Amino acid sequence: xxxxxxxxxxxxxxxxxxxxxxxxxxxxxxxxxxxxxxxxxxxxxxxxxxxxxxxxxxxxxxxxxxxxxxxxxxxxxxxxxxxxxxxxxxxxxxxxxxxxxxxxxxxxxxxxxxxxxxxxxxxxxxxxxxxxxxxxxxxxxxxxxxxxxxxxxxxxxxxxxxxxxxxxxxxxxxxxxxxxxxxxxxxxxxxxxxxxxxxxxxxxxxxxxxxxxxxxxxxxxxxxxxxxxxxxxxxxxxxxxxxxxxxxxxxxxxxxxxxxxxxxxxxxxxxxxxxxxxxxxxxxxxxxxxxxxxxxxxxxxxxxxxxxxxxxxxxxxxxxxxxxxxxxxxxxxxxxxxxxxxxxxxxxxxxxxxxxxxxxxxxxxxxxxxxxxxxxxxxxxxxxxxxxxxxxxxxxxxxxxxxxxxxxxxxxxxxxxxxxxxxxxxxxxxxxxxxxxxxxxxxxxxxxxxxxxxxxxxxxxxxxxxxxxxxxxxxxxxxxxxxxxxxxxxxxxxxxxxxxxxxxxxxxxxxxxxxx
Numbered sequence: 326x327x328x329x330x331x332x333x334x335x336x337x338x339x340x341x342x343x344x345x346x347x348x349x350x351x352x353x354x355x356x357x358x359x360x361x362x363x364x365x366x367x368x369x370x371x372x373x374x375x376x377x378x379x380x381x382x383x384x385x386x387x388x389x390x391x392x393x394x395x396x397x398x399x400x401x402x403x404x405x406x407x408x409x410x411x412x413x414x415x416x417x418x419x420x421x422x423x424x425x426x427x428x429x430x431x432x433x434x435x436x437x438x439x440x441x442x443x444x445x446x447x448x449x450x451x452x453x454x455x456x457x458x459x460x461x462x463x464x465x466x467x468x469x470x471x472x473x474x475x476x477x478x479x480x481x482x483x484x485x486x487x488x489x490x491x492x493x494x495x496x497x498x499x500x501x502x503x504x505x506x507x508x509x510x511x512x513x514x515x516x517x518x519x520x521x522x523x524x525x526x527x528x529x530x531x532x533x534x535x536x537x538x539x540x541x542x543x544x545x546x547x548x549x550x551x552x553x554x555x556x557x558x559x560x561x562x563x564x565x566x567x568x569x570x571x572x573x574x575x576x577x578x579x580x581x582x583x584x585x586x587x588x589x590x591x592x593x594x595x596x597x598x599x600x601x602x603x604x605x606x607x608x609x610x611x612x613x614x615x616x617x618x619x620x621x622x623x624x625x626x627x628x629x630x631x632x633x634x635x636x637x638x639x640x641x642x643x644x645x646x647x648x649x650x651x652x653x654x655x656x657x658x659x660x661x662x663x664x665x666x667x668x669x670x671x672x673x674x675x676x677x678x679x680x681x682x683x684x685x686x687x688x689x690x691x692x693x694x695x696x697x698x699x700x701x702x703x704x705x706x707x708x709x710x711x712x713x714x715x716x717x718x719x720x721x722x723x724x725x726x727x728x729x730x731x732x733x734x735x736x737x738x739x740x741x742x743x744x745x746x747x748x749x750x751x752x753x754x755x756x757x758x759x760x761x762x763x764x765x766x767x768x769x770x771x772x773x774x775x776x777x778x779x780x781x782x783x784x785x786x787x788x789x790x791x792x793x794x795x796x797x798x799x800x801x802x803x804x805x806x807x808x809x810x811x812x813x814x815x816x817x818x819x820x821x822x823x824x825x826x827x828x829x830x831x832x833x834x835x836x837x838x839x840x841x
Contacts (some may be wrong), residue, residue, distance in 0.1 A: 326809055335372065335398050339373055341636055341679065349412055350405060351366075357404075364388060365397050367386075368389060368397055371387060422451055423536075428444055429442075429444040432444065442468060444727050446468075449468070452737075454746070456547055456549045458501070464556040465491045468487055498545060507537040510533070514560075514564060520564070541554070548588055556574075559571060569610065576603055590631065594637065597623075601644075620649050640681050643677055651666060658816075658828040663696045664702075674686060686710070691713060694710045696733070698827070699828050701827075706736045710733040720788060726756075730756055730757070735774070737749060768816070769796060773792045781825045789818050796818070816831050
């Protein structure tokens with residue numbers, strides 16, 4: 326259920342402030358010359374002390390009347406943002422370029438053309454070096470306006486120079502826009518539905534990708550255009566479950582930053598995301614050695630003093646480092662070792678609850694459930710799966726919702742909780758049909774679990790072998806294999822057939838693959 330605390334933007338903003346930001350805000354308010362008991366400042370102080378948002382508490386603790394509250398809150402919100410803008414920790418190359426552009430505009434309106442052009446020329450150089458081509462284009466357009474009024478003997482040559490610059494920047498911006506559009510659309514599909522489920526979806530995505538990808542010469546592209554291109558290819562490869570190409574383009578994405586190290590500082594979020602998808606690709610192709618190397622290198626870099634630190638970067642660092650620390654244990658089946666990560670991560674999820682989306686919280690729960698399932702703690706796995714299944718507000722990643730239910734079925738069977746298994750089977754079946762996600766692997770699983778009650782104990786192993794033979798053929802199927810990415814049902818069946826644990830089966834497979 327969504328609470329008021331989550332809905333009130335001002336409350337969330339106040340709660341996101343660090344001690345130094347709060348101190349600076351009060352100093353900023355003091356410089357404004359407002360009275361210490363000003364209404365918006367008193368609202369700030371009340372919000373700062375609150376654990377949960379309550380309008381009634383604000384009205385009771387301040388002199389603000391109910392009809393005034395909306396305006397006072399809007400004014401407070403604006404003043405906090407202005408204060409944050411003045412904070413050096415929130416100033417980067419982009420904000421510095423924009424500031425210079427504002428200064429140049431002021432000088433232009435005062436008729437000080439020469440001074441304005443000097444500032445713009447320096448700002449443009451910084452923008453181009455740092456791949457801020459939209460800002461660079463804006464600067465060139467203002468230069469053209471000023472040059473048309475500030476007549477010099479070199480106006481002819483200057484006009485040609487600015488025209489060429491504007492044309493080149495415009496072309497680059499159009500290419501970047503097309504690449505970012507296709508990248509965003511593919512990413513949206515991946516988040517909404519997950520991997521392609523059938524030939525029809527595959528053809529639809531491939532046709533969209535081929536028709537919307539602009540024809541460009543890669544050598545001519547700058548950092549920004551290359552980044553969007555690698556992203557587009559990466560999302561397409563993920564949708565198609567082509568994990569070798571996922572690795573290829575995620576590696577290009579990350580290496581692009583290492584080739585332009587100044588961009589790590591300017592775009593830390595894209596740097597972190599690139600590393601996360603590189604690790605995810607290595608996880609799917611089961612390359613533990615490279616996985617550990619990339620994860621260790623990432624942990625080292627984010628700990629460096631030069632790496633940008635802000636709330637968004639810290640939240641993403643927590644997310645990607647911890648998800649991949651868990652994934653490391655899935656590669657080699659060391660589930661019991663992975664369980665040690667859960668208590669610390671759960672505490673930090675609470676700490677970051679306003680900064681990571683619900684979808685990623687549910688991914689953590691699915692990972693926790695899978696760790697417990699792999700360790701034989703089926704009842705604990707069911708507890709975490711229930712957090713996903715009972716979440717009625719979760720609208721993203723339909724495949725996560727579907728496979729949580731399938732794993733829930735298997736965990737109930739393993740835990741011996743079969744007294745309401747029939748009801749679970751029916752609800753899971755209905756849900757998969759509703760999501761249009763009922764495929765051969767899931768059909769066979771549901772049919773098998775439903776028929777278990779009619780199988781004599783001495784025939785169980787034979788039944789497990791029969792299901793194993795049926796499902797094994799789907800491991801390399803272009804659309805059915807997605808089932809095994811969420812739930813290694815083959816290894817579970819092999820554990821039942823060989824009277825061993827799931828983690829032992831996966832461990833042996835990993836060692837065989839490693840040695841070969």
